[in-house]
Amino acid sequence: MSAAVAGPLYSIPGAPLAEPDPPAPAEAAVSQARTVNEVLASTQAGAVIDELDRDLVGLAPVKARIRDIAALLVIDKLRMNLGLAAQAPSLHMSFTGNPGTGKTTVALRMATILQRLGYVRKGHLVAVTRDDLVGQYIGHTAPKTREVLKKAMGGVLFIDEAYYLYRPENERDYGQEAIEILLQVMENQRDDLVVILAGYKDRMDTFFRSNPGMRSRIAHHVDFPDYARGDLLQIAEKMLAQQHYRFGEGARAAFEEYLERRLRQPQFANARSVRNALDRARLRQASRLFAQRERALSAEELSTIAAADIRASRVFQGGIDAPQPG
């Protein structure tokens, strides 16, 4: 359920312990810092922000917002060192945007930034949806929600498709109960956890309109724009490079054409669709090579996606709704 759990939950006597958490920022150094650079250096938050800039393609407005938020947090740290800040700032956020625009990825980075700057203690991300929060019968919701909140404490709670929590058409829906508990914890335990709500823009707007308490407790609304075609192509190349593949001759152009056609069709999920398209291209490449049983395959051939692998897609044969060619 939660994305934060890694590795088995048991250990074997004598076996080396799980990897320890990254070292906490040097408290003393932070509390003596007087310049922005000193804070960034002693917390290593700058490195995470730069990495975010470098690793994520496009998303210029999001990056700008994250930088703004990080700047605010750094300045708050400096103010606190001089005894100026009154209380911990509200850090709850809402990420809105279409599917596959990198909301979860940015939330993960955000958790790291917050941890480095000392606004959350552990910096893990617990990703949940309605199912993890809302119960099935009366009295089931509150313990379930609390359980998730307890797991997220010290880190970031990421609620994907948060608008499903509120179902106005059913007045007996238990989602409202989960929202109330959430609101209470968001208000009273601000230094224990940060909540990030995510979902489609229009539906989140409706959700906030019907839950004004939620809206007013969320300080930062970040909107994720759709990727441009150039960005998607760049993302595709990054994904391939990560898996040690590359586009062969003409394949890049073919993929560009693929994107152009695919963008005009329904249910396009940005980076996620790109990943799926590449996965299918890899499948076709594999069966193409598999057919040539006798040939010795070079590393070059094994890592090249040919133009034909991409052009065999349904998108080129009348759209994603067309039957799969045999």
Next chain:
Amino acid sequence: MMTNPTGRLTQGQFSFLPDLTDAEIALQVEYGLQKGYAWSVEYTDDPHPRNTYWEMHGMPMFDLKDAAGVLVELRECRKTFADCYIRLVAFDSTRGVESVAMSFIVHRPAREPGFSLVRQESSGRTMRYTVHSYAVDRPEAERYGK
């Protein structure tokens, strides 16, 4: 009973020390979490030394990363069972260990009457001894009230 002049229950870790503050409790919990233990909150109004199994307040908390979650549960238990003993128990699920690794009292009732020594004469001149908590003479849920 001058063997325990403060009249305080001494079971589990730290029980001869002054009560731990919430910050100190958080540090202990944090230590347990680092070791991979699962914490749970238990309470009782029958603190006989052989009463091993206290009542559970909620489920044991697996997969926690931070002490704040345990303290939330503890605070809630204190509110509900102010007149009981409350302890935190850390379960070590390491294969082959699978037992309680830490346990300490985090809340006591305002008044602790303590235990008496009960003597029973048996066959011959044999004496059998046992301890008896003064509090359990009263019915459940009324034991540590005013």
